[in-house]
Amino acid sequence: MPPEPDVKQPLLEVKGLVKHFHVGGGILGSPGGTVRAIDGIDFTIRRGETLGLVGESGCGKTTTGRCILRLEQPTGGRIVFEGRDITALGEVELRSVRRRMQVIFQDPYSSLNPRMSIGEILAEPLQVHGIVKDKAKRADRVRELLEQVGLLPRHAERYPHQLSGGQRQRVGIARALAMEPSLIICDEPVSALDVSIQAQIINLLEDLQARYHLTYLFIAHDLSVVRHISDRVAVMYLGKMVELADRQALYENPLHPYTRALLSAVPIPDPRMEARRERMVLRGEVPSPLNPPTGCVFHPRCPVAVGRCSAEIPPLREIKPGHWAACHLA
């Protein structure tokens, strides 16, 4: 076990984060409404750890990442990064913050400029941010970055379409590394890749973390991958955080019924195991964030809900040391 990171000095603190989107009010005179994408969440990320953020589509996990990056302006709450409140920083001040905070996207193809060679893609941020001013030195740095992510110097001459999906994701990682960030937000970094390549990229992310003391927010829907890479895991449902715990506690002793349902839905590649396994198939579907249910947002699908669940919003409580859950029955 690695030593416990200093909890007193988290790298990132998210306090009461809220993000609402206004939709509708269209030409047909529909009244419009408010999508409660994130509805008041709190968490911290410690230096050097990987916090996994899981949930189904529309739960708000990607929006959370985008708010931290300030690609979305939060509706409410605070984001404190490296001790500095960045919630209301202007564009110019944000530039220095963004060097320290990088992102890796799901689809490397749509996040790389098709008209630029890999070398140009990697050199551009070095130049724009004035990190390496000398042109020859920039070429050296590009070569070094390629090597760090397991690519060859000759890949600098190639264009994105000439690379495979796994190689393109390596370029995406190299571009994030170029800024020498402390925090990297990984938004579904392997879900678009073939299974045989996913493991390569996960191993690479882990190697880089150890080498450069990186901190990751790892946003994903694949619970097996999240268990592998994360130190702690947060589970979101319909804009709320429903559970947050150390990896082992969350997977071995999940306290929220939604977490239990998610875990039981993960298929296991072994027919004998699958035949013995009890599966908790949730009824119904995720309700609309335009009109979330009253009380606990999970209660309409919850197999153990009681009367209180539809009336009262359960707060995120620390049930055991370091293990938080938002459930009246936990």
Place this chain on the structure above:
Amino acid sequence: MVLDCPPLMPTLLEVQELKTTFTTAAGLVRAVDGVSWEVNEGETVALVGESGCGKSVSALSIMRLVAPPTGRIESGRILYKGRDLLALTEPEMQRVRGREIAMVFQEPMTSLNPVLTIGRQLTEGLEIHMHMDPPAARVRAIELLGMVGIPDPERRLAQYPHQFSGGMRQRMMIAMALACNPSLILADEPTTALDVTIQAQILELMQSLSRKLGVAMLIITHNLGVVARYADRVNVMYAGRIIERASAEELYANPRHPYTLGLLRSVPRLDEPRRARLDPIEGQPPDLTRLPQGCSFTPRCAFKVRRCDEQAPELAAAGPGGHVSACWESTRLTKQDAA
């Protein structure tokens, strides 16, 4: 080549030495390069492999939906109930599509017509293929929506696809596939676009309907986990060829091809202790325009011997119950080796 045990049920679909190619700017792509497999009546068979392995093109070839002029079925036979689909005229083939063999696609939104109501999309097929009059088709449409677990089907008939959630749209696709009582459903990544809790619902639904109605299913997927629970037999494809085939139980317990072994080893599993490090399959997926002379997996294989570069191995017996593997070293392979 008779390697499989005699099937318990009669053979419904038999693909023999199918070859499908695409002409691209980079050269000729042998998307499906001489594959043979079959589906027995009422059985669920899986076709597993990664992007570009030829699994979807296999399904499109069966439906004769490979788009000319770039795409071409070069050779082979596709025997459905003893008739070669490749020899049928287009009008004859149209009677097979939907009525005998139906398809369920990955992304229901792109395969549903956005400007037609759910009801119309269901009744259209019933009127054309089953010669039903509109009132009878409507009754059947309501029955179908109920069967796939769509609540309040009468009201839902008047709605449009965009008013359905992803899971509901996939249920709708399954209802459309079942509409004309087909004998076989080809499901191409039917749950890949769905959330994990909805995936479980859809797969349970497909399994129960296939058992209840005796429909055979071909599930095409990249996820070995998905098929473990639902497939009777599994075909693993790599670079246009089937490289291993076995009953699901045998394949997972006793993989006999380095690629299958690699796929099973490379994914983290919730039922196993967390490993310090994952074991990826090294290297890149194959370039289909430039396949090596020998076995296509050789450049990434941890078990390769000299012969692998020279000669591509054919499928050969590797275990009980018709387990076959296309690997020179299949007998040397055990699950412990790779661990």
